[in-house]
Amino acid sequence: MASHFKSDLKWSDVTPERIFLNRRTLIASAAAFGIAGTARAELSYVKSQYSTDEAPNALNEIKGYNNFYEFGTGKEEPSVNAQKLTTDPWSVKVSGLVERPGEYHLEDILSGVTLEERIYRLRCVEAWSMVVPWIGFPLADFLNRVGVAPSAKYVAFETLVRPEEMNGQQYPILDWPYREGLRLDEAMHPLTILATGLYGEEMPKQNGAPIRLVVPWKYGFKSIKSIVGISLTETQPETTWNMQNPHEYGFYSNVNPQVDHPRWSQASERRIGAGLFSGRVETQMFNGYGDQVAALYAGQDLTKDF
Numbered sequence: 664m665a666s667h668f669k670s671d672l673k674w675s676d677v678t679p680e681r682i683f684l685n686r687r688t689l690i691a692s693a694a695a696f697g698i699a700g701t702a703r704a705e706l707s708y709v710k711s712q713y714s715t716d717e718a719p720n721a722l723n724e725i726k727g728y729n730n731f732y733e734f735g736t737g738k739e740e741p742s743v744n745a746q747k748l749t750t751d752p753w754s755v756k757v758s759g760l761v762e763r764p765g766e767y768h769l770e771d772i773l774s775g776v777t778l779e780e781r782i783y784r785l786r787c788v789e790a791w792s793m794v795v796p797w798i799g800f801p802l803a804d805f806l807n808r809v810g811v812a813p814s815a816k817y818v819a820f821e822t823l824v825r826p827e828e829m830n831g832q833q834y835p836i837l838d839w840p841y842r843e844g845l846r847l848d849e850a851m852h853p854l855t856i857l858a859t860g861l862y863g864e865e866m867p868k869q870n871g872a873p874i875r876l877v878v879p880w881k882y883g884f885k886s887i888k889s890i891v892g893i894s895l896t897e898t899q900p901e902t903t904w905n906m907q908n909p910h911e912y913g914f915y916s917n918v919n920p921q922v923d924h925p926r927w928s929q930a931s932e933r934r935i936g937a938g939l940f941s942g943r944v945e946t947q948m949f950n951g952y953g954d955q956v957a958a959l960y961a962g963q964d965l966t967k968d969f
């Protein structure tokens with residue numbers, strides 16, 4: 664398979680002018696790194712080798728068409744309802760099989776971190792996709808800082824529960840909190856990031872402020888937003904969509920055009936957006952990141968481990 668990655672990517676080749684201007688602003692301004700609070704000035708920026716060379720979606724598409732059930736089930740609801748969410752102060756509770764458990768403030772998590780821009784395709788579960796220039800850093804760096812115990816085999820994540828600010832949580836749409844999980848080797852893979860911004864902006868609330876996961880070779884629901892809990896476990900953690908409907912949503916949920924969802928084909932996807940990049944495109948195995956991640960699943964039957 665042709666690799667999606669180009670380390671010598673020239674932005675002018677792939678980026679519409681309005682976005683290019685926005686990026687120049689980004690490079691000029693340390694305050695634009697998607698960070699709340701005092702950690703800003705210490706952050707530096709590098710362009711990731713792990714970026715697709717596809718053209719990113721426009722900012723208004725990324726911010727205006729979301730799945731974030733805590734703020735309603737409609738795609739346009741999170742952009743309105745999420746603005747109520749208080750994201751400062753923010754902390755993440757680290758627990759389970761780790762050497763240094765505790766409550767980590769966002770500023771602590773980000774101090775000393777080098778943020779990278781990684782342009783990934785986020786492919787959502789209802790067969791639509793976007794290309795998003797996330798700003799983030801490898802989850803592995805954070806896990807190494809907290810110290811993973813040798814017995815740990817999985818990482819479990821939880822989103823905030825705050826029904827007074829999250830209107831969707833006033834209803835049993837899902838079994839709150841939203842939960843996700845990864846096998847430890849998936850969590851340690853350099854493509855798996857904790858993202859704190861996009862397009863040089865602080866993470867928009869509807870996209871999972873202030874800190875979310877991005878796992879680009881999996882369906883979008885694995886990329887849990889607004890994380891307040893990370894736990895290292897020995898057994899496979901419960902995950903929201905798998906609990907909701909285990910026949911339709913597996914634990915792994917790797918993007919796989921050969922394994923259909925029981926209610927729809929997963930062979931193609933609709934790229935969100937107008938113009939040149941719109942329309943249906945064929946879905947690629949592991950969302951196009953097979954060269955990087957296929958080895959994680961050597962020997963596994965991915966029709967069973969879907």
Ligand code: MTE
Pocket residue numbers: 728729730731732733785786787788822841869870871882883884885886887888889
């Ligand atoms: N995280 C939480 N906490 N709640 C959610 O409803 N939706 C998931 C994922 N993370 C969701 C979530 C789904 S189904 C998708 S497709 C992506 O977020 C959408 O991310 P985006 O809105 O930034 O494109």
